[in-house]
Each structure stands twice: as structure tokens, then as C-alpha cells.
Amino acid sequence: MITFRMNGLEVKAEEGWTLLDTAKFYGLEIPTLCFHEGLTPHGGCRLCVVEIGEGLRSKLVSSCTYPAEEGLVVRTDSARVWASRRMMIELMLAMAPGSKVLQDMASQFNVTQVRFALRNTECVLCGLCTRICAEQMDASAIGFQQRGLKRKISTPFDARSETCRLCGACMYICPACQLRCQGPNAETAICNGCLTMEPTCLEHYDDLQCWMYDAGRCGTCVQEKKS
Amino acid sequence: MKQYRAHLLVCAGTGCVSCGSFKIKEALEQEILKRNLQDEVQVVATGCNGFCERGPIVMVQPDGIFYQLLKVEDVPHLVEEHLLKGRPVKKLMYVPPAEKQPVPKMKDIEFFKHQRLIVLRNRGRIDPEKIEEYIAFDGYEAMAKALTGMTPQEIIDEILFSGLRGRGGAGFPTGKKWAACAKEKATPKYLICNGDEGDPGAFMDRSVLEADPHAVLEGMVIGAKAIGASKGFIYIRHEYPLALKRMEIAIAQAQENGLLGQDILGSGFDFDLEIVQGAGAFVSGEESALIASVEGRIAMPRQRPPYPAQKGLWGKPTVINNVETWATVPNIIRRGADWFQGLGTETSKGTKIFALVGKIANTGLVEVPMGITLREIVYGIGGGIPDKRDFKAVQIGGPSGGCLPAKLLDLPVDYESLTAAGAMMGSGGMIVMDDKTCMVDVAKYFLNFLQDESCGKCVSCREGTQRMYEIVKAITEGKGKESDLAMLEELAKITKDASMCGLGQTAGNPVLTTLRYFRHEYEAHILDKRCPAGVCKNLIRYVVLAEKCTGCQSCKKACPNDCIKGTLKDIHLIDQSKCIKCGACKEACKFEAIEEQREEAIQII
Helix, strand or coil: CEEEEECCEEEEECCCCEHHHHHHHCCCCCCCCCCCCCCCCCCCCCCCEEEECCHHHCEEEECCCCECCCCCEEECCCHHHHHHHHHHHHHHHHHCCCEHHHHHHHHHCCCCCCCCCCCCCCCCCCCHHHHHHHHHCCCCCCEEECCHHHCEEECHHHCCCCCCCCCCHHHHHCCCCCECCCCCCCCCCCCCHHHHEEECHHHHCCCCCCCCCCCCCCCCCEEECCC | CCCCCEEEEEECCHHHHHCCHHHHHHHHHHHHHHCCCCCCEEEEEECCCCCHHHCCCEEEECCCEEECCCCCCHHHHHHHHHHHCCCCCHHHEECCCCCCCCECEHHHCHHHHCCCCCCCCCCCCCCCCCHHHHHHCCCCHHHHHHHHHCCHHHHHHHHHHHCCECCCCCCCEHHHHHHHHHCCCCCCCEEEEEECCCCCCCCHHHHHHHHCHHHHHHHHHHHHHHHCCCEEEEEEECCCHHHHHHHHHHHHHHHHCCCCEEEECCCCEEEEEEEEEECCCHHHHCHHHHHHHHCCCCCCCCCCCCCCCCCCHHHCCEEEEEHHHHHHHHHHHHHCHHHHHCCECCCCECEEEEEEEECCCCCEEEEEECCCEHHHHHHHHCCCCHHHCCEEEEEECCCCCEEEEHHHCCCECCHHHHHHCCCCCCCCEEEEEECCCCHHHHHHHHHHHHHHHCCCCCHHHHHHHHHHHHHHHHHHCCCCCCCHHHHHHHHHHHHHHHCCCHHHHHCCHHHHHHHHHHHHHHHHHHHCCCCCCCCCHHHEEEEECCCCCCCCCHHHHHCCCCCEECCCCCCCEECCCCCCCCCHHHHHCCCCCEEEEEHHHHHHC
């Protein structure tokens, strides 16, 4: 057992656990995007950053890749962590404003504006698709190409891949392929509908009976909050 | 052994080679044959002397005479005068800028006088392609000592005690790294030499590899003994053909002589080396990315810990050190940690090589003791700023280093001071800038480099550098907003904070240091739409000054877009609608009659 401190609490982790695993075990919520339980952690989206160490030597690390260490001091929700997470959401939203996952996160973290020109590349290069293709589907039909500003995901030589079985796992796992719900201002960068809207179903049923996820999540039957 | 009365040491570093030093060498050899001096005089091709500004360079030993800027035509005269008549040729010697008398001897030239050569001790004096010459200058003595007379722990203790810190940039104590790897149980262990030097304007590792490949080799064998490794890799950029060639020769020679391979020097210790060619990504210099690249994967950093010393190449304990670090090791073992301890400052020991480039009189490679001030490097060794211009800033530590202003010229060069000032030691690039340099433009240049070279894994680094570039570019085009500066600061800090590897964690530095020391220049661009240095093309316009123009037509001839009108001996005019602002006219004008002016200033007039 590895013992360390997380948000002031003494926690115990098993050998091989990451900081994210430990946080989940103790019920501490850390947002993630490029992380998936069935895949190797990537550490690219930087949403799961946490602050480790104290004083001048403290730094941010991605909790999905950082192993639990004896005696470590971890803070999962410091001001520094939040500033970074919100900037990451803003940066990713500027790339893929059509992503429902990102739009929901923006509302959850109260990101209400995107200060950058929209790129609409509809891909945030999280690498979930390349990993599910390689690790779960045993195909490695797609992968990262180039670096920096030319980075993209594609098949070798951009040609139709011989190993691709059209299984669709890449689309299934993509956080940008699920399009945003049609809130009232779909053409703007940030919907934030969830912040100002409430589900209409609540008027008809006292108990929540929406058959889509949780009430209002589908975004089809929302109305503006009556203040 | 054959004795010669004189040696002609022709510099064969990349700088001099590109100026034609191989042709000089050929001409010298022919001339010597012609005069039947081949039994008295030997011509040797050596590694880089460092004074690249003055290449091609030839040293004549044992007199120590330094000849510079040689041409093939000078060779017969040189051989006749110096080697036959014994009269050194004054007109081929170095003349300091402010003086008239030439300085004949290398050791008296300002550029060389203040340097302290340890890593580069063999530069310009041995032929890097001959192992015998390296051995003649105490080469492989340290290796013999380490292999036959020291235990691994003693070697590690010696390096630890010497205070040697990694020369690749971050300055991690080398001894600690070795100790961490040595205590790992897993086998086999590996060694890697990081020769993926990618900073714009830096050529330290290249020169060490070209001038003294055996020193790197020797250092690695010592390191291998210390940690118990049996195999090593030398990672050299594909873009360094000469370094690759010399390293291949060095490895082959060492193997032939029993200094690499099975049972080295009869000590029972086995170690072999292999060269791996880099494919030219800046991020490959990051150790975990470099390991990925050696393994044949895309050069993309991963989370540390586990550190390479625990799980490195193919999951085995691996020590990665920079070229310069490896080349320092034999010196420490040979001369002792006490001696090395005595050089440098409290926390930074030894010497550091810097590539001195930019707006500086003596461009070249210098090795100086740690703790020397920037002023001594720029004005003492570098000879100051040419063309009587003023010093504005020096950019240290590569693209993710920082720009330090004139008021910090007395800053001692060591790891801590540089980091506190917002720059970093980096691998040792030093770009000097004069008052005609626009700092916003400089920040834009480095951001452009970084957005290209970021591996693209972390959102913070990939998007952060791209967005910072967008903002800074808009500022240089006169489209900046007042809120941009706060935005830039926020982005730069978060890029540094949230990124995984050293590249992202320092990618905000060019913006942060220019904002810290040159904020007024950003403000001039944003508020007054003015570029104080007259660099940003959108904010200036080229105008002919009527009172100075003689109508010589040289600007008209230089203009690539035919937008200058005017007949001979008549005042010329620039057609602003066609001008592409390349500045060729200004360079061509001998009368300083073309000036860059602020866009608005002209509109008001």
C-alpha cells in the first residue's frame, strides 16, 4: 500500500494505481476527456491535472498518468488547477464547438466565453480513437500524423486502410462526434443552455421520468428558467 | 614516429568547411609537395576552433600563429613566407576591430584569451579522425583508470562530488542520475548520448562531436562501468553528416584498438556502442521522446515518473546525458573531482559551451567557466555589437529560453541566476540582439518555431503556442488590442503550468520574458500602432528622403517589384501601393536616403 495525502486527507493506494485511480476510489471527482478505463492513459487533454508538491516546488501533472507515490501531497481542486482546466476547455471548444461533451463541460465549469477565433476542426486530437483501434480492436488502422500545428489523425499515407474493418469503434468513442444539443443559440461558440435552461418534463411529472439519461440532458425539451 | 618541424592545423568544423577549408587544405598540401616540404611540414584537419566568424582558419604550430579568412590564392604566399622564409604573413592575421596592428598569436586574441577549454580542450589541435592523436593528448587515460582501478561506486561518488550537472538544459546532477540507475536491479541497462541539438543558432554538440568524438566515447564507457550497462546508443541528428561520419570512424577505431567491445583493456568489462540517426524533430531532445524515437516510435514525450533511470529504453534502466556532459566526464575522472569543484560557482560547477550568434562581432563557439557575466561574454569574448549599434537583449536557452535586457548584463551565467531572470541555461545558445531588433517580432519568431515543433500531445502546449502566435502576429500587424497582453500572460503561464514535458513547460518563456523586460514595445505596437525598431512591416513604410537622395538608381535596381520611379540624378519615389516592404532598397542605398517611417506619421503629414 502506498500512503499519501489528497486534499488534506490521508489516502492509501495500491501498487500501480495512478492519482486518478486513487481519487476515483475515494469518490473525488476529477474531469477527464482523453481518459477511458479500457485504454492506456494518454495524458493529452490536460483536464485531469492536479497540483502536487508544496510551495515553490509544486507543479501540475496529469492525474491519469502520474503514479501514486509514497508521501506525495496532492490537491485536486486548487485555484491553479481550475484556471488550467478552464483554459483547456476554452482551447478545445475553439477547435470543436460542435462537441456535446465539450459544451456540457463548459457549462459544468462555468466557461462562458471563447476568446479565440473558432477553428471548427471538429477534432481535439485526444487520441481516444487511435487507442481504441489499436488496443481494443487490434487494428491500428489510424494513428497520429505530423506534429505541432500540422498534427492530425489519419490512416497511413491517408489511403484507405487495409486493416480497418469499419467497426466504428473510433466514432463510438469520439468526444467530438456526438454533436451538441440544439439549444437556443446553436450558432454561437458556447451554448451554456444548461446554465439557463430547465427541462420542461418537470412541469408534467413530479417525479423525474425522462427516459433519456437524466432530465433535460437530451436538450430537446428545455425552456428558459423561470426566475 | 616521424617528426615534423611545423604543423598546419586547418580547421575542419562545419563552419570553416562551408567556407572552403577543405580546398585550403588541398591547396596547402599541393603547395608543400611542390616545394618539397612534405617531410618537414604536416597538414592536419582539426575540429572546430570556435571562431567561425573568421573562417577558414589555419593555425601554424609550434609558433601558435593564427591565420584567418584564408583564400586559396593566399596559400602559395603563406607557404613561401612563413614556412620557407620564416616570416609570418601579417596581412592574413586577425586585426581587432578598433585597432590597426594584427595579433599574430592565438592565445593573445581577445576571443580566445578569456575562454577556459575543458570539454573543447582538443579543438583545433588534433585530427578528430585519428585515435592516435586523441590518445597522445591523454585520451582514454581516464577510461583505463575507471575500468582497472575504480569500483562503480567510486566512479559515481567522484561524479557526484564534482558537482557536474546535465548540460542539456535542465541541469540535473549527473551523479544523482547515475546513482539512481545503478541501484536498479533490472538488466540489461542502457546508456544514451543525446546529440539531438535543435535550438536555432546552437551548434555546441555538433562541434564537440566533430572536434573530439573520442571524448564522448570515453565518457560513455566510464558511465557504462558506473551503472553496469552493456550497450549504448549515440543519437545524432541526421542533419549533422560530418558529426555522424566522425563518430562512425571513432567507434570503428575504438573497436579495432580494443577500447570498445568485449573485454575492454583486458578488464573483463564489455560495452558496445551504436549510432542512431534522429529524424529532425526538436522535441526528440526531450529524454522520453528520444527513447521513443530510438525504439522506432514517434518522438512523443511521456509522463515521468517512471524516470528513464528506472524504466527507459525498452522498459530497462537507462541513463541519458547530453553530448557535452559525456565529454566532461573523462576530464573529471582524469583530473579528479576536487579540480572540477574548483571551477565555476557554488551551485554550478565547471565550464559551459555557448554558441555566440546574432548581432555580435565575433560569432562562434566559446567555452567559459560558469559564473562569468554576460557582459564578459558579449563584450569581452564576443567583441561587442558591430556597426556601432547598441546592445538590446541576449536570448539564452534556445526557443524556450528568455530574452535578457541590458540591465542584466552583469548577471552571472549559472543555472539558478538564469532561471530567476526568466531565461534558462538550455543547451547553450546565445543570440545577441541590437537596437534594430523588435522584441515582439522576436517573440513571434520563437512562437512560430514552437508551434511547429511542439509534438502536439498536450492541448496546453499545442493550442497554447498556436494561440499565442496568433495574438503576437496580430500585434505585429497593428491589429493588437489592449486586452491582448493580459491574455498572452494568462496563456503563457497556463502553457507552462499544464504541459507534460520540458518543451511545453518552458514554451511560455519567450512571451513572458519579453513582456517582463520589453512591455513598452508591445504597448507601442498596440496603442500607437508603431514598431519602435522599424521591423514590423505592416507598421512602417519606406520613404525616400528628398534631401539625401542623389538619384543614383541603386535602389531602383534592387527593388524586386519595380515600384521605385525616378530617372538618373533625379529624386526617386516609392510607389506605396506596389511596395512589398522587403527593405531591399534601404540596404542598397549608400546615402541613407531611405528610411522606414510609421504608417500614421505619413498620413498626418
